[in-house]
Amino acid sequence: MIIFRQLALQRGGKPLLENVALTVHPGWKVGLIGANGCGKSSLFALLLDELHPDAGDLDLPPRWVIAHVAQETPALLTPALEFVLDGDAELRQIERDLQAAETVHDGARQAELHARFDAIGGYSAPARAGKLMAGLGFTTEKQEQPVAEFSGGWRVRLNLARALMCRSDLLLLDEPTNHLDLDAVLWLEQWLRGYPGTLLLISHDRDVLDNVADHIAHIDQRGITLYPGHYSAFEDQRAARLALQQAAFAKQQREIAHLESFITRFRAKATKARQAQSRIKALERMERIAAAHVDSPFEFSFAEPERLPNPLLAVEKVAAGYGGRRVLENVNLVIGSGARLGLLGPNGAGKSTLIKLLAGVLPPLAGQIETGQGLSIGYFAQHQLEQLRPDWSPLRHLQQPGERASDQQLRDFLGGFGFAGERALDPVAPFSGGEKARLALALLIWQRPNLLLLDEPTNHLDLDMRHALTLALQDYPGALIVVSHDRHLLRTVTDELLLVAEGRAQPFDGDLDDYRDWLNARQRVADPRNAGNSNGNSAVDRRDQKRQDAERRQQLAVQRKPLERQIKKIEQLMDQLHGEQKALDAALADPASYEDANKAQLKEWLLQKSEMDRQLAKLEEEWLTLQEAWETVAPVATRPA
Numbered sequence: 001m002i003i004f005r006q007l008a009l010q011r012g013g014k015p016l017l018e019n020v021a022l023t024v025h026p027g028w029k030v031g032l033i034g035a036n037g038c039g040k041s042s043l044f045a046l047l048l049d050e051l052h053p054d055a056g057d058l059d060l061p062p063r064w065v066i067a068h069v070a071q072e073t074p075a076l077l078t079p080a081l082e083f084v085l086d087g088d089a090e091l092r093q094i095e096r097d098l099q100a101a102e103t104v105h106d107g108a109r110q111a112e113l114h115a116r117f118d119a120i121g122g123y124s125a126p127a128r129a130g131k132l133m134a135g136l137g138f139t140t141e142k143q144e145q146p147v148a149e150f151s152g153g154w155r156v157r158l159n160l161a162r163a164l165m166c167r168s169d170l171l172l173l174d175e176p177t178n179h180l181d182l183d184a185v186l187w188l189e190q191w192l193r194g195y196p197g198t199l200l201l202i203s204h205d206r207d208v209l210d211n212v213a214d215h216i217a218h219i220d221q222r223g224i225t226l227y228p229g230h231y232s233a234f235e236d237q238r239a240a241r242l243a244l245q246q247a248a249f250a251k252q253q254r255e256i257a258h259l260e261s262f263i264t265r266f267r268a269k270a271t272k273a274r275q276a277q278s279r280i281k282a283l284e285r286m287e288r289i290a291a292a293h294v295d296s297p298f299e300f301s302f303a304e305p306e307r308l309p310n311p312l313l314a315v316e317k318v319a320a321g322y323g324g325r326r327v328l329e330n331v332n333l334v335i336g337s338g339a340r341l342g343l344l345g346p347n348g349a350g351k352s353t354l355i356k357l358l359a360g361v362l363p364p365l366a367g368q369i370e371t372g373q374g375l376s377i378g379y380f381a382q383h384q385l386e387q388l389r390p391d392w393s394p395l396r397h398l399q400q401p402g403e404r405a406s407d408q409q410l411r412d413f414l415g416g417f418g419f420a421g422e423r424a425l426d427p428v429a430p431f432s433g434g435e436k437a438r439l440a441l442a443l444l445i446w447q448r449p450n451l452l453l454l455d456e457p458t459n460h461l462d463l464d465m466r467h468a469l470t471l472a473l474q475d476y477p478g479a480l481i482v483v484s485h486d487r488h489l490l491r492t493v494t495d496e497l498l499l500v501a502e503g504r505a506q507p508f509d510g511d512l513d514d515y516r517d518w519l520n521a522r523q524r525v526a527d528p529r530n531a532g533n534s535n536g537n538s539a540v541d542r543r544d545q546k547r548q549d550a551e552r553r554q555q556l557a558v559q560r561k562p563l564e565r566q567i568k569k570i571e572q573l574m575d576q577l578h579g580e581q582k583a584l585d586a587a588l589a590d591p592a593s594y595e596d597a598n599k600a601q602l603k604e605w606l607l608q609k610s611e612m613d614r615q616l617a618k619l620e621e622e623w624l625t626l627q628e629a630w631e632t633v634a635p636v637a638t639r640p641a
Contacts, residue, residue, distance in 0.1 A: 001025050002047070002170075002198070004224075007056035009042060016042055018222040020056070024215075026169075029192070029199040031209040031231060034219030035297075036434040036462045040202045043219075044068065044172050047200070060170075067168035069176065073155035075148035080138065080158055083147050084129045087165030091122050120167065132161045135187035136180070137347035153179040153382075164191065171195060174202045178459045181347040182485045183519050193621070204463045206231050207487040214617060233613040240588055240606055251596070298468035300416035300442075302476045305450035309372030310337040312451045312479050313358060318367030320350070320357045326365060327353045329503045335451065339479040342490045344508055344515050345500035346522070351483045354505055355381070355455050358481065378449030380457050384440040390429035394419045394439050397428075398446060417442045418465070433460035441469065450478040458486045487512050563626055570623045574616065581612050 002024040009017040016039030024030055032040050045051040046058055048068060067087070076083065086092055094117050101109040121128070133143050136157045142150075147158060156179045163171065173192075177185045185208065192199060192212045203209055209216065209231035216227045216234035227234040263280055315333040319326050327350040335341075335358075343351045356362035357369075359379040388397065394417075398410045405413075414424045417438045428436065437460040444452075452473075458466050466486065473480060473493040484490055490497075490512060497515070499508035508515065584605055587593055593602050 001059075001061070003057075003059040005057040005059070007046075007058060008054045009039065009046065009051070010054050011039075011042055015222055017219075017224070020224050022217065022224050022226060024198060024200070024217075026198050027196070028215055029195070029213050030201065030215045030217050030226075031213035031234075032200055032202045032217050032219070033204070033209070033231075033234075033463060035464060036432060038219045039222075040219060041174055044174060044200070044202070047170070047172060064169035065166065066170045066172065067163045067166035068172040069156075069163045069174065070159045073147060073150075073159055077146045077148055079144050080147055080150070081126065081129055081133065081143040083158060084133060084161045084165050085125060087162035088120075088125060088167060090167070091117070091120060091125055094120075094122065125165075129161070129165055132164050132191075135184065135191065136161050137184050139348075157184075168197055170198045170200070172200050175204065175460070176201075177203065177205055177208060177485055180485055181351075182344065182487070182515075183346050185485045186516055186519065193624075204458070204461060204466060205486055205488075206463065206466075228610055229613040229617055233610075233617070236585075236613070237606075237610065240609070297418050298416060298438075298465050300413070300445065300468065301472050302445055302478070303448050305376060305448050305478050307374035307376070308337045308450050308478060309374050311335055312337060312339075312372045312375050314370040315358070316368055316370075318357065318369060319365040320353050320362060321365055322353075322362075324365070327503065328357075328500070328505060331357075331367070331505045333498075333505065335479055335481070337450070337479055339481070340494045340496060341481045342494035342497050343481065343483045343500055343505075344497055346519070349501045350503070350505070351500045352381070352455055354500055355379075355453050355481065355483060358451075359453050375451060376447065376449045377451050377453060378444045378447055379453045379455075380440060380444050381455040382459060384444075385433070385436045388428050388436055388439060391427055393425045393427055394442070395424045397439065397443055413446065414442060416468075434462060434465070437461055438465060445472075452476065452478060452480045452482075454480070454482040454484070456484055457482065458484060458489055567623065567626050570619050570626070574619050574623070577612055577616050577619070581609070581616070584609050584612065 002022075004020045004022040007017060007020040007022075008015070032043065034040055042051060046053060047060065048066065078086075094113050098110060098113045098117070101113060117123070130140075130143060134140075138157070138161075142154075147155070150158065160173075160176055163173070176188065180188065185205075189208060189211045192201070199212070201209070201212060211230070213230050214228070216229070216231055218225050218227065218234065218238070227237050229237070311334050313333070313335040315331055315335075318331040319329050320331065321327040331354070343354065345351050353362065357364060359377055361379070394414050395407065395410055398405075398414070399407070403410075411420075411424050414420070418435070419439070419442075428439065431439070437457075441457065457469065461469065466489065470489055470492050473489075480493065482490065482494060497508040497510070497512075499506055499515075499518075510518070587605055588602075588609070592598065593605070
């Protein structure tokens with residue numbers, strides 16, 4: 001297990017952690033959350049022995065193998081698949097030792113090494129590496145491509161695949177979904193749920209945290225508080241905790257006011273001097289309770305566009321691509337003034353291509369695009385961060401020629417994005433990725449566009465900023481088209497989905513759960529193991545084929561029945577727990593529950609809620625496992641003869 005004992009850490013003279021006491025048990029999957037700059041990455045550096053605590057102790061099992069995603073990828077000529085296989089250090093060492101033993105004809109040593117190679121799954125390692133890479137979006141051709149030929153985002157994926165390839169005891173992942181498409185995120189979630197070791201996951205994606213984490217470690221005010229359950233459970237527990245803290249704070253403030261009033265009134269009176277001094281000492285000894293504070297540092301909104309033509313854009317029979325290579329064909333799209341579209345599609349299918357086409361960055365190869373009079377496009381993509389002037393401040397970026405707003409108005413606006421006070425005057429060069437993303441968004445919003453095109457806008461943004469962006473987009477009066485792996489953002493700011501796949505862009509009739517099912521079905525079709533083996537030979541008697549099909553359906557039905565019984569049983573238990581949870585939430589929402597007379601009862605309710613959340617999380621995991629098992633036989637079992 002991992003144990004922090006009264007640990008303290010500083011970086012650059014700034015205290016990040018103080019008096020941290022935390023225990024992480026083997027096999028736990030812990031989501032590590034907190035504002036940007038609070039010390040999450042520094043905590044990983046401690047675990048990797050790249051930093052040392054300023055006080056306290058960190059205990060880590062000495063034989064644990066730790067896997068993490070490297071920050072840099074050298075421009076190697078090594079094929080990508082071989083680079084990923086290098087993530088299993090023991091496998092590579094055995095290969096080297098085998099080669100050495102073969103050179104000296106040491107048969108005994110070769111036998112010993114082959115046995116160990118087999119024990120660690122060495123013979124299936126290339127297949128496992130290929131499966132990892134396929135899940136992260138690498139085609140068979142790309143797996144053979146030299147590392148040096150990949151872009152920065154794809155090299156990040158390579159490093160992630162290499163970390164997953166390592167047979168580790170502890171896996172450290174710092175925002176692993178930042179450079180992934182939604183289909184890769186869904187695959188990664190499934191992989192992480194099955195990971196047998198201990199996982200520490202830094203993430204600002206609430207869906208990932210809900211679907212993977214069984215504990216949440218929240219860094220706040222230089223401390224770490226551990227909450228059982230997933231992210232949604234954390235939000236409920238923290239709300240209850242803060243309510244208790246605020247009630248205790250209010251009570252203490254009343255007590256302080258009473259003591260101070262007594263001291264003020266009787267300090268000068270000889271007959272009361274001793275009592276006054278006693279109360280002064282009581283005040284000095286009192287451990288002060290801080291007021292509960294959860295306000296987001298970010299608050300902004302979109303101004304009303306100067307004009308809002310309808311339609312804003314009309315795309316007719318458009319083809320798009322690069323250098324004559326067509327990625328999309330026959331795209332027909334009318335974007336009205338109130339459009340709110342989310343783009344879905346597999347990796348490389350053309351989502352970013354469509355965004356660039358609409359933004360005017362990519363000219364059409366065929367067809368035509370008509371723009372409404374007064375169209376003003378706000379386009380956000382990751383390359384916008386690279387276009388920021390490193391020597392300019394946030395304020396300087398807004399002070400463009402013709403800008404009529406005063407410096408104070410500009411600074412007030414920037415304050416809503418976390419650039420308050422002198423921070424608005426600091427050069428951009430040392431800013432973090434999250435800070436640069438916030439600034440790029442601020443510049444975009446200041447332009448007052450009537451059509452927003454957002455390509456992965458939440459990359460590098462923490463939970464508070466994502467929440468603020470979501471609220472702002474919900475009230476945005478213009479049209480919106482967004483590509484994002486953040487399912488919470490897609491669910492809350494879009495009302496239509498467009499599927500980009502197989503060279504087409506077409507309306508998707510369903511929600512994000514339906515899209516996940518579509519991806520799974522597509523994967524099953526693409527998997528050679530699911531492909532038919534018919535060669536068109538009609539020698540097999542049709543009646544025999546029907547009989548075989550009937551027998552197969554009967555066998556699968558037998559397999560399904562116990563699964564269906566288990567699924568039904570778990571659903572009944574979940575319904576029961578949800579009912580109890582609803583009643584408990586109602587009790588916790590009652591302000592009277594936090595009065596002193598109900599303190600014991602409140603404590604009991606909070607413990608009950610924590611246990612309910614744990615049970616529900618366990619049942620949901622069991623339900624998902626059973627459902628997946630059922631789905632593996634259902635498509636064949638229900639197929640018509």
